[in-house]
Amino acid sequence: MRQSVQELIERYQNNLYAIAFNICKNPSDAQDVVQDTFIQYYTSKKEFEDEQHLRAWLIRIAINKAKNMTLTFWHQHKVSLEEYMETLTFETPESENLFEEVMKLPKKYRIVIHLFYYEDYSVKEIAEILKLSQSNVKVRLSRARALLKESLKGEWNYDE
Incomplete structure (x- = not known):
């Protein structure tokens, strides 16, 4: 094709x-x-x-x-x-802050976050694209989320 x-x-x-x-x-x-x-x-x-x-x-x-x-x-x-x-331009100050924090992530975390959340790829597809194991992609996503959660802790209110 x-x-x-x-x-x-x-x-x-x-x-x-x-x-x-x-x-x-x-x-x-x-x-x-x-x-x-x-x-x-x-x-x-x-x-x-x-x-x-x-x-x-x-x-x-x-x-x-x-x-x-x-x-x-x-x-x-x-x-x-x-x-x-x-x-x-951002719809809310929170979305602007989130973008800033994502851009501060190390490249290996930034790219998996982008592919997963912005491009809507599954973990399996990301693994194939980046030539990584699925478990490695999951680890990178988990670590990226943890870094984002820590950096945004004071900014956002969590209902936990």
Whole structure:
């Protein structure tokens, strides 16, 4: 199964950008990652089983390219979280605070949180995308949630 690049761009551009930004923390780098991901799709001859297989492949490519981007010299010129936060709008102060805390998480926790909560992937799918065991994904999710709970403890009221 092959789809036109234009269709894929319309369907997945925003998701891939969010994933890339999550890793790179730089809008320009994230845009480059998205563009490179679609270029790789265009130049590859790979056939996909279905839509889910294609989506997972695009996400895996974007993650790998974003990780590679963070290793380059140019990554040192990234936009700070504070500068990026000024461009975003949030419905509530709590959602803004939650976003800030998620962005402060270590990369290995940030990416599983993003894939699980924002992209609606299951633990099994995340494990396949990141090439981890399902138990490792569960551990990372659990640790990320614990870190978020601890950092947000004073901000949010829990009914426990």
